[in-house]
Amino acid sequence: MDPVNDPPTMSIIGQVVTDEDAPKLNIPVTISDLETSSDRLTISVTSENPTLVPLQNIAITEKLATRYLSITPAADQNGDTQIRLEVSDPEGLTALQTFLFQVNSVNDRPTAVGQTHHIRINVPLNDQLEAYDIDGDNLIYDISAHPEIGTITLVNTSTGEFIYQPFIEKYGQDAFQFVVSDGDKTSLDATVEIIIQDNIPPEITLKGLNPDYILQGDLFYDFGYTAFDNADGNLNDRVETIGSVDTDIVGTYHITYRVKDFSGNVAQKIREVSVLHSYGQLQGIVENIPTIADPVKDIAVQLLDPVSEHLLRETSLDKTGRFSFVYLPYQTYILHLDISDHNNVPPVYLPKTVDQLFLFQSNNQEIHVSIPELTEMKESYKLTVSLDGDYKDYDNYEYRIIDYRSGQTVLKGSGNSPQFTERLEADMSYRLLILADCYSPFEYENDHGDPYIEIKQDKEVKARLTDDTGFHLDDVQVDVSHTLFDTDNHKGFHLWFVRKKL
Template identity: 25%
Template sequence: MLKRNLPKQSLYCFIIAVLLVPIMIFTPFLPTTTVSAVEAGEFVKAKQIAAGGRVSLALKTDGTFAAWGADYYGQTNIPAGLSGVVDIAVGSYHSLALKSDGTVVAWGGYAGADWGQTDVPADLTDVIAIDTYGSHSLALKSNGTVVGWGNNDWGQINPPSGLTDVVAIATAGTHSLALRSNGTVVAWGNNNYGQTNVPTDLTDVVAIAAGSNHSLALKSDGTVVGWGYNYFGQINPPSGLTDVVAVTAGSYFSLALKSDGTVVGWGMNQNGQIRIPFGLQGVVAIDTAGDHTLALKSDGTVVAWGWNDDGQTEVPGGLLQSLEMTGPDGNKIPFVFDSDQYAYTIAIDSDITSVEVRGVPEEAGYADIYINGIKQTSEQGTVVPIIGQTAHISVEHAPYLLANQMYNINVVREADKTDLISLIEQAQDRLETTVEGNSPGQYPSSARTALSQEIIAMEALVSDRLALEADVEQGLVDLQGALDTYNLSVVLDQERPVITLLGANPMRIEAGSSFTDPGAVAQDAQDGDLTDSITVTGSVYTDQIADYSLEYKVSDHAGNTASVVRSVYVKDTNAPVITLRGDSQVSLYEGEAFTDTGATAFDSFEGDLTEEILVSGDVDTDVPGTYTMTYNVQDSSGNVAAEVSRTVTVKSKPSTGGPASSPDQDTTHTLLNASSLRSIELSAGTMSPSFSPWIKKYTVTVDAEVNALRIRPAAYGPSKITVNGETIEEGWSKLIQLGNESSTEITITVNSYDGHTSTYTLAVDKKGEESEPSVNNPFNEAEKPINFADMAGHWAEHDIAEAVKAGFITGFEDKSFRPNQPVTRSQFVTMLVRALDMKGSGNSASYRDVDLIPVWALEATGAALEAGIAGGYPDGSFRPNASITRAEMAVMAARAMNLPIIEDETVIFLDAIEIPFWAKPYVSAAAKQGLINGRGGSTFVPNELMTRAEAAIILLRMRSGGNIS
């Protein structure tokens, strides 16, 4: 419970005067206990709050109380005549009040569980603070000592012998706390959960609070420390919580009041006790008990939340129930009041000189009513004089504990309409004595209609009691003008007006475009320009191919009419446009599968015509040669699109020995699409051949002891990926159980958004005792053979021998080098640091996944991080065991060589579009320096994995400064 984290400011000064305790350093964290917005009794508001088990109390600025919630034990029955109260507290069964003379008054109590919590010691005086929570009470005296009474099953009312210099106290169900002037905390009572085990190093405390089985302390630096029961995290304030000025503790939760007037809660939330009301701010004090909380705002209003079985969070005050207005004769003035409507306009008779206004609050005894700023004290209401034609009346409903509501009433005295009524009669007589027609001396129907409509409008103005004098005067002007216009409308001629079309006639409009009517002008010999009187009938819909007509009509004052028709033809003359999906030039080897990626067709009017495309031509992948596929389409208007074609070259299969001057795979394959895999990550083993989007079958070799393999495939575009028939989300992995089987097959199926399907197969074989060096350390100091069994005739044989001699890479215990095996990020960084003889602190702690970095790679990874070579991923991880791509390798190599980086520089490789934007300038710089070349000489394949052979060669080039050999 909060009580009392620090005494009230007035009591606090009294403590300093009596004890001469130098604790002014705590002043910035003292909670405000008076409401600055409520000055000199302007409104009755709350100035202090207290929360009990099922009860809420508020001490008001007029010295009286407000109580709500349960009253099973009389704890809301305020003793008659109780006054001069400066502090209040509520427990489970009773309530306390501290008077200004230093004495304590108690009431309530539960006959079935009477522990004497209301038996205030007869000689208790000079009290400056009180607190209670469950069934015992505490008082702090001006001499810095503590007195307790009530339930003492756990010794909770017996402060430690010799306890003095106390400046604040707090109680809970069965334990008590005291804050001493030196900023330390003393605790006694029940310690089943360590709630009285004050941390030994706790100092600089400025406020304390006690919950059911936990304790809180607020330090002078605005931070919170907790101890005791922590099943719901009630002693662990949110990370980074500072600027706290007050704390309070409930049953199994805690709250903190910050200096900016906001509240933060943590712990149990079963009854919403830490669900702070949205937008709550301006709080100057908080208190809680059990499972509900009260907050006192700077304007003197109270907010409550949490457990509400007995209405303890239903702050009284309500709304304005009714508002009545009567005249001097005692008759009610027609007026419908709605508490949700805050502005009204009311008409009164012209002879009324005053009105009586009376407001009735919804909850009598919890609110005041103010009429024009004056408090309503009479049940008959307040008399307001009405001077002039209008008057303003304000009615303010001022609940003691809730925000005020202001209602504004404009009273309007009815205007004098005698002259307007007389003019209406003249206009009506004029209509009745004239003849409608188009002959000379007659009056056109349009003129008569206009005058008739003006008469109707003026009659409505006469009936409007809220009309002002100015409205009536303007009505006189308008009606007189209408009457004058009517008199001038007499027919003088019968000559038709002339309409002239603007723009072309007919007009031809492209389908799907916008159409703007050029309009027309009209001229009459008598009336002059009638352009503004032209009416147009007919419509043009540019989204529908058709012939349309627009008719323009106009009439003069004599009723003479003219008309002209414009023809508008909506046609579609634009041909559709065909766009190939993928490349127009596709190359693949004989026997490989070819999937036509198709094309799209769009028409500016009909939209997507992809389904209407006619495809001709075929590709026989078993016969080398050049094939052409053509795509044609036309729209429903017969507009034919320009033909588009794709050339497919089927090449003869390459020899099995592989190219002498390039790594594993030739990347001139069939076009990639969204059904192609971009990568396959494995938790263990080696995959042969190295992954390529075009290779569909692989062998994965794992150690004999591996019983499960986690696989994470990633596609090039939005696709549905299934592993062994089970769908996985993009970026997720699938765990495959291997068991004791020596061979397992894994099938990966990719279905793309455009209907393409690709299937990849992995045959997993368990090997015997043969294994790589410990934790894949490429620098295991086992035997370092130069003549590896699997390097004879390999294109990188000579360079790998040089790299092994240089000491930054070695082979495996089985006398193999495995040149085509992918390299992990940890392995490459370690090889790079050793190859360039880089030094560093070896600190890799800034990576989020530092625990996954192998021990042998920690020092090198730290050195690379310090040198700015390996920055990691945007999520803060390094991903040490992921295979490194050729794009990532180029970035690290360029950074390690400190090569000049030029943004937006053209990349020389044919597949530059596939190089990630963040890697392009580094790939360009590394290629210019002679550190890298492509696979096959013209493509870089940035997303393929780098092999051990490639790593050895790149690092040799870096040691020599470049120079591709």
């Protein structure tokens, strides 16, 4: 009688249960065959749900009669799948079985995600922390470590909204850490790195006169410069000088001083040197000086360029009210008087400026200028201007306050904070102009479209600036012209601000 090949057999595996992310190791299954030794039997396995249990996550030992299965569920997966085992002998006869593999759901620890932010010096960061939970639970955020050169405020613990405020003038790298919780488990710490960029350019200060004047044929001496950076300190040795002066040839020369700090911020100053055939001395006297405790201290005398209004020369009065400028080129100037009470706290009178355009054309020419009546502080009110819109703290700006009736500039000032205050004569109307790099020029109008501010009491107004990257203070001059409206007899003049490229 011919022998009959019998199929192999295997032991039964019952339901297997494990937890999410927990492998089940060494599940035994015994295989045998009457005609074939166990080391010649082969065993294969499949998973009906490869998302839960990928095939590569199932391992089987070889050759022994008792084989061992190790099954690892995919990360963060739970549910059921059927595992199918098949044993075959060399003749192709098989034995089959399936068993249920069950993975129980387990609450996973949420994950906090680190971030990196770049911000400008002195500018706060308002953003949102990042985290996720595979189980979709609601999360609660908490700060676990605070920064060193700034403060962190968690605005909303449910959304992770935060405000980081760097300390004033601090720059470099800072960081804080946070965690999230789903109410059961808490994440590991995540780090938020803050890189505070030093975007403040260095300051170059020119020694000597600027502009400078020299007679044809004389020796020109460059008095030099100093260069200082808020972050890097003294940068004198990094200054590049471009340009020269030929004193044999009459003309205007420019020497450029340029420096770059270690953060890449660039600054430059230009010295203007005029080689002249001749120059002279200007004599001046200030008349009608009001009752001022110390006119020598309270009255500054300046010469301004008539186009750019940049400061050219500065001096002070003597006790008789006289002043002089020597080695002065023959040209047109603005004589500018800046009158402020430096002797009393609080001041007795309002600051005042006086401008007079004149042509200097002869040696020892004399100019006379009068000071109008000063306004006592008690006859004034405060004007407070708040900048908003696109304006960013610490951006520099200039402002002018102009008499609405005469068109004369009453006050000029500058600032880099979102608010400034000036005192103005009572019962008057004024125009307000604000100019700043990378912002559109601002001319005040009230809610009714009136282009003036009436000062009858302390007043607060808002100036809404808008971004304009193409506008730069150095590229413009401001002409204040005025036209009398037929219907504006009560208020006087209507002012126009005309911006012209130089």
